[in-house]
Structures are given as C-alpha cells and as structure tokens.
Amino acid sequence: MKRATIKDIGKVAGVNPSTVSRALNDSKDISETSRNKIKAIAKELNYVPNLLAVNLRNQRSNLLGLIIPKFSNYFIPSLIEGITKEVNKHGYKLVILSSEESVDKEAEHIQFCCNAGVDGILMSLTQETANLDHLQFATDKDVPILLFDNVKPNMPFDKVILNDKEIGEKALAFMQSKKCKNILGIYAHENQAISSERKQGFEKNIPKNIKYQSINCTDGIIDETNDIKKILTDNPKIDGVFCMNDEMLILAHMSIIRTYPDTKEILLVAISDGVLPNFLNRDVYYYKNSGKTLGEDITQKILKTIQDKDTYIDTYFREAEGILKNVRF
Amino acid sequence: MKRATIKDIGKVAGVNPSTVSRALNDSKDISETSRNKIKAIAKELNYVPNLLAVNLRNQRSNLLGLIIPKFSNYFIPSLIEGITKEVNKHGYKLVILSSEESVDKEAEHIQFCCNAGVDGILMSLTQETANLDHLQFATDKDVPILLFDNVKPNMPFDKVILNDKEIGEKALAFMQSKKCKNILGIYAHENQAISSERKQGFEKNIPKNIKYQSINCTDGIIDETNDIKKILTDNPKIDGVFCMNDEMLILAHMSIIRTYPDTKEILLVAISDGVLPNFLNRDVYYYKNSGKTLGEDITQKILKTIQDKDTYIDTYFREAEGILKNVRF
C-alpha cells in the first residue's frame, strides 16, 4: 500500500493540500475544527511526512555531519556516544564520515555534507591536513563548521580547544611534587596538534635536575611496547611516565608491567577519557578529558550556531578535570 | 554566491536543463560534443548536484541506518568502524541511531529511517524488545532490515547469526581438555540473545565431575568485580573462567588479579573482538568475533539485498575464529 501524502489527506477531508500542511504544522492560520478533523484523518491514513520532500523544500536535513580522521579505541567511541545522545535530544541525526587520514576524503566528506543539506559539521582534522582551503567550501555555502580535538589555536574557524599546553605544564608540576627525577614522555605523531601542544606544555619548564626523554608512538600499535620497554630497560632510573592520551597510557602500562613484573615505583600520569585508568591494575593519575562530555559540548555549540546563524569566529576553551586518581579495589 | 544548478548551466550553454541532466548523467541520448561542452561549463561553474533534490526524485538517499541498543566499549566501536569503511567504498553514508535500551526509541528510529528514504537498516535489538511489530513499519515500506548481534534464530527477518551455542560448547570442551575442574561462567543480562545462547551452549554438556557456577553482570560496571571477587574468594578451587564477551573478560581479569595478586593458575577463556586480550597481562584464550569484520559483512549483505531487491528471508551464519591465544611479549 502506497503511503499517504498531504494530497491524499486533502482529498479525503475535502480541503486543499496547503490547508493540510497548515493543520499538521500547527499553523495559527487555521480553525480549531478543521485542524482536528485533518489530524484525525492523517492518523487514520497512517500519514507520516516524507522527509525527503520536507528537506528539499527547506534546504536542510536536520542532519549533523561528524568528520573524524580515523577510529581510535578510546576517545572516538566515547565522543560519538556523547554527540549521539545530545543530537537525539534535539531531533537531529548524526552522519559519521571517516577520512581515514586522507585529506582528499576529508574534502569529499565536506562536499557531501554541503550537498546533502547537512545543517552543521563537527570536524577533527587529519594529521596530514596542513592547508584549510577545502573547508572554505562549507563556509561559502553557509554550512557552519566546528573544529575540535586536532585543531590549532590559530585556525580561523569556530573551534573547541582544550587547555592542552596548560595541562602539560600541570602534569610536570605534579610529577615534580611527587619527586620524579627521571621522566619519560610518550606522545603521538608530531602532526597531531593536541599531542604537540601537550608536549610543548610539559617540556616548557623542565628543570635541570630532572632527566627527561620522549618518544612518539603510533596509536594502538601494541608492538611499540617493545620500544618503550627498551627505553625503560636502558634507563632503569626512570621513575615517572607521562602519557598524552589513553592509547599511550595503555602502551606505557603494558611496557612497565612487562619490564618490571613485580611492582616498581614508577609514577604513571596521563591525560585520559577517564574509563581506561580504572581498568588498569596500577595507580594512575590522570587529567580527565571526557570524549563524551566533549561530544555533548560541541553538539550544543554547533546547534546554537545553527540557530543563531552566527557567522563570526568563536573559540571555546575547555578545561580538563583533575588531577584524578583511578579507583583501586 | 549562490550555487549553480542545472538550470544555470543550461542558460550558459544555451541548452535546456534536461539536456544538461542527460550530459551529466552520461545518458546515451546525447552527442559527444554537447556532453563535453556541458561538462566543461559545469566544472567552470563549480556545479555540484543538490542531493536533496536528487533524493526526492529517486525516493532514496544513499544512506544506511544503524540502530544499536546502546554503546558498549569494545564491540560497537569496532563494528561502526567496519561498517563505515565498507559503506564508504560503495558511496553510501551511515546514520547512527542509538535506542538507549528503549523500545519506543527503537520504533522511532525505524520510522525515521523509512521517512528519510534510508536505503537499508542494520539493527541490533534492545534487550527489552520482545515484540517485533514495529519492524513491520519498515517491511511495509520495502526498506530492507538486517538484524545482527542481539537476534534470535527464529526471528522472521534477514539476519546474521554467530554460531554462539556451538562456541559455548567448544569453549567448555577446550577447558575440559585443559583439565579444569571448577569453572565460573560470566554472562550478560539474560534477555541478551547472544549471551543466553552462549550460556546454553556452554552449559549443555557439563559433566558431573566439573563444578560449575555462573553470574550475570552488567556491561562495563566496574563495581561488579566485587561480586566476582567474592565468588573467587569463596571458591578458591575455581581453576577456569569463561567470559561471554570483552566486557565480561575485563571484569574477570580485574577480579582475578585483585583476588590473587600473584599469578595463579586460572584458565581464562573468552569470546572477544580480539583487541582487548592483547592488552591484558595474563594468558587469555579466546574465540574471535570481530566487530569490524562483522560490520563489513552485514554491510555487504544489506547492500546486496538493496541491489537485488530480494524479499525473502535469509539467515546468514558466521563462524567465530579460534581458539586463539593472546600475544605476550
């Protein structure tokens, strides 16, 4: 059975389709009686609006686009969960596009969003994205973009930024207060903005009496524990490890317990989504940057931008929570 | 600057919009020369088709809907990654809808998919979903649905099913071969189809000489380690633990190392996505059911259904890989 349209309803009710539209959308230009009558018929006929038509008419789709560079294990799922929750609340839906670390795909995804009438774009850039010209495509078409996560403070777009550098500094200060004398820092790829920000912050004030070295690892490649293990073995005096995110934390954790099967006094400090530390069998101190709440945040921000039709460029700062300690039973 | 339409192109080229349409869609009813000319102009004008219009015209959107009951930590992210990868290959996009364990939302999401011209629905049911009437909405409108994960073999829809019961049996046999005499099984909520299937399989052939008990845990609630720890403490002879998925595995792992800080001979067997075991500092044997490859699978299946316009009900079986052992360095 073909689905009913407003035309069908109009035929049954003996009114014009536009009147049906008014009734269904609770326009004030319509009488109580015909509104009720029309609504009753609509229900009778199992009428549901065809969103494709509504969207074409309105040139918008109630869709939000999320463009991520790739899937990481801890942050992204948590982020998606936050966005999905918030988006559902406001009657929007979420389309997820993964660039798979390709700038070309990133550009394609932006194009798609614009052509599909997406109302706004949430976007975390690829590691390779140096040039931001392809974002212009969206701004030209007045599709709001909000950058987050892998974004530099000087990028001329709406963005949400964590106080990365400051947390790096705080982390160092904390480790100092805990009497660390020999520290290893574990970071991601240099092109990743948040990684280098956190690194810069951490390395800013290292005093002479603290020995320090760092390593860059690839997300989630468990083999890299071997490299870390080697550093730990070669430097038995290391008494503190700083991890720039959860992926690095798990590598560090594995490496430490493999290097020192019996508990050894190495202070483990990280910036984390907040879930993983509680699943590790070792004290972990961490600054919490929850993907979930970030997801809620950025969703609210872009929905507001959509509503207000703002065009100027905003930078929103976000503070990590901490320092926290994981729960041990 | 307003974006170009086929009308604009036609004006510049001095032809009718319909001719432009033909040229752009490589219709055979058009001369080589005008096709090239029109395409050149289109490029010149930065023409990109308005998908909203295309979709309304075709009554479809090149969108796939994914409806999940909620976000778990291990399986779902991996699943989404698999689907996204596969979907991108074929020019489709993915919309993610989370029911948050509410049957009502589940129904709403189905409705949305149908009204929005989604080409197909991938769906894992809520724990509470007993009645499948609301799926009828989609079949009525000829929107293909494919069920996976939390689906019972007798449900009259297209579905992908893992050999859950069989794996349960195999797991028991494996633990027997490893001389376990006292086993604890850890499962999820009873309403979760895969959990109860795996449980039934595992419990089917337990011999008299093996002591066995089980517990149902909630996903990702770390407090439940206390309950497991109590069982382990009260039953010091337990020498094997079976975990129905990754969430249970991590609970078991925590509980074991907390109960017995020094290594103790407890055989740990699980059904897993395959990532977590390698991050645990203990031997783990597991049957691998990768969310990622499942995601690829179900995407291919539903795309085929869409293409073929099949209407009969298929059940696809999927085999877990194993038994595998985690990598230890």
Add this chain to the structure above:
DNA sequence: CTGTTAGCGCGTTCAC
C-alpha cells in the same frame, strides 16, 4: 481562515 499558485532542483517521458 482557506484556496490558488508557484517553486525547491532534478530526472524522465513524450514529442519533434
């Protein structure tokens, strides 16, 4: 308060 008309942008049918 309601009907008429027009158009969102595209693809397709039917003429020529």
Add this chain to the structure above:
DNA sequence: GTGAACGCGCTAACAG
C-alpha cells in the same frame, strides 16, 4: 539528439 512539460511531496506567498 534535443526541448518542453511534468512530477517527486511539501511549504510559503499572495489573494480573497
């Protein structure tokens, strides 16, 4: 091979 006209389903502008 091309133009004209129509319709997908809905909403908004204008009249009355």
